[in-house]
Amino acid sequence: MKNKKEFAAIITEAGNSIKNKTGSWRTMKPIVLKNKCTACGICAKFCPDGAIIIKNKKMSVDYEHCKGCAICSVECPSHSIIMKEEKK
Amino acid sequence: MKENEKERFMPGHGACAGCGAAIAMRAIGRAAGKNSILTIATGCMEVVSTAYPLTAWKLPIIHSAFENAAATASGIAAALKHQKKKTNVIAIAGDGGVFDIGLQALSGALERGHKFLFICYDNEAYANTGVQRSGATPLGAVTTTTPAGKHDSIEFKKNMPFIVASHAGTYVATANIAFIDDFENKIKKALQSGKPSYIQVFTPCTIGWHINNNDTIRLSKLAYQTNIYPLFEIENGIIKLMENTSKIPIENYLNMQGRFKNLGKKEISEIQKDVDKNYELLKSLNGKKIFLN
DSSP states (O other), X not given: OOSHHHHSOOOOSTTGGGXXXXXXXXXXXXXXXXXXXXXXXXXXXXXXXXXXXXXXXEEEEOTTTOOOOOHHHHHOTTOOEEEEEOOO | OHHHHTOOBOTTOOOOTTOHHHHHHHHHHHHHOSSEEEEEXXXXXHHHHOOTTOOOBSSOEEEOOSSOHHHHHHHHHHHHHHTTOOOEEEEEEXXXXXXXXXXXXXXXXXXXXXXXXXXXXEOSSBTTTTOBOOTTOOTTOOOSSSOSXXXXXXXXXXXXXXXXXXXXXXXXXXXXXXXXXHHHHHHHHHHHHTSOEEEEEEOOOHHHHTOXXXXXXXXXXXXXXXXXXXXXXXXXXXXXXXXXXXXXXXXXXXXXXXXXTTOOHHHHHHHHHHHHHHHHHHHHHTTSBOSOO
């Protein structure tokens, strides 16, 4: 066993799935209404993809990984996320 | 990026849009902390999170076969005990890998008293292989092996938390992704207790249950409000029920899902009776010692 990788299917890089851009799956795109959003973070906890980033009390969407499930839009208490059709 | 440092289940995994189990995995990553080792049995979350050569986890994870997540976890726990290390050992499996296939390995590991936490994400079918009926599928649900008509699921859901609680010295809890902080607190409590622990978390499956992608959390909340999935803890043999005062009829929960479309009014009222009986029983047991261990 010269190389650890030959021994078994070992993945040595943690969290490298981030290279997989799942944003291409999306048909509906979440748009944040910045004047309404309070950055409470409820959407961030309920996002299955971890695609909502809250930084310095501001919320933004990681469109490279968002799959467009719209859970954030339904669960937002201030109704500040709307869904629009994805255009390319 | 302070908020994101806690995340240990990264984006880019292959779960379906609106997946309930992926929300649970993220919560596990946040609650477990970096001093943890995971083992995941074959199932949705193993397949979507670690498709070689990519992994969504920022924690060490061992892929187990379908039946032996608990056996792998007991091996890890024994090795860590020998090395005198205090590391959290968490095994994750779906309902198929717990209720049916992994039951004897889990029972053995609990009986030997290894310090580990077993989390079952309960999506009430073998969702990974195309939604076949499992021991967790509720009465009346349509799956590919129990098609609509006279063949829909005629079996009751197995009462897994009570089976696990029958083992001496265990901590058992049920959780729901709609109450994500409660789920995280239960994980932390289980890891701190140092007992063999079992948490069963309710995670809707959008494809298997025929629901809209955005209804995952709304449906989870309804599962608690209609009492079909009661939340409780069993510690030192004493059961503590999280009481629910909203009396929402089960129809609201069933009508949201395509898998219950085949049910008529008669069947729905029968399910309502069963749910009420089950909840009344749990309520009468609340705060009492039900297991002598």
